[in-house]
Amino acid sequence: MVVSTISPSPVLTQDDLKKLAAYKAVDYVESGMVLGLGTGSTAHHAVNRIGELLKQGKLNNIIGIPTSKRTEEQALSLGIPLSDLDTHPVLDLAIDGADEVDTYLNLVKGRGGSLLREKMVEGACRKFVVIVDESKMVKTLGGSGLAMPVEVVPFCWNFTVTRLQNLFREAGCVAKLRVAADGGGKPYLTDNANYIVDLYFKGEIGDLKVASHEIMRLAGVVEHGMFIDMATAVIIAGERGITVKNK
């Protein structure tokens, strides 16, 4: 793993740091690329920047593959030409945020609800650059005590919640169905009309590949938010500057 650090910065807000990481990642973009466009507050800055450079004529012939309906709308509003994986099954580069990044550059994603399309698009990229502020860095995934999202089919979701929780009983896992933010207690619906079950761990998840396999073996699970061995680089913006970690 190659690590490089550049330029210290003055006191910045978390959003400033997200923007710094995003802009740095857009330096990797070249004209003619097919690009995976990530989802979330950090990726939002990168998509805006790509739109800006296209408008200024500093980038040309970019094709974007959005990882969510939200990003699709944003990209269209910026005039970024879009396509999909059916037409462009291999992408040059994807840029996206993450909820957690461990020391091996494994990720937790999906707290914003977009993990399935992200995993499909980012798994089809030659390079996957992750952009985060330093608060996202963790020793081990799930160690922050925050959600590890799993996308599940709505059919008998309660059954799947119980099975997911039982899977990680020794790690003190609590599994909860995510509800929509707009109140009413209705389940949160993903872009694929599925539900999200959030897993909260008290202890260690253990071997991530084993955990991944166990989760995916459950009928009813569509995908989970652990992105193992997928990132090729992580750009971390912090109070002391930007750090780039390459796989």
Ligand SMILES: O=C[C@H](O)[C@H](O)[C@H](O)COP(=O)(O)O
């Ligand atoms: O579901 C959301 C995506 O995985 C986001 O990329 C992730 O949650 C990070 O989002 P943010 O940049 O807003 O922290």
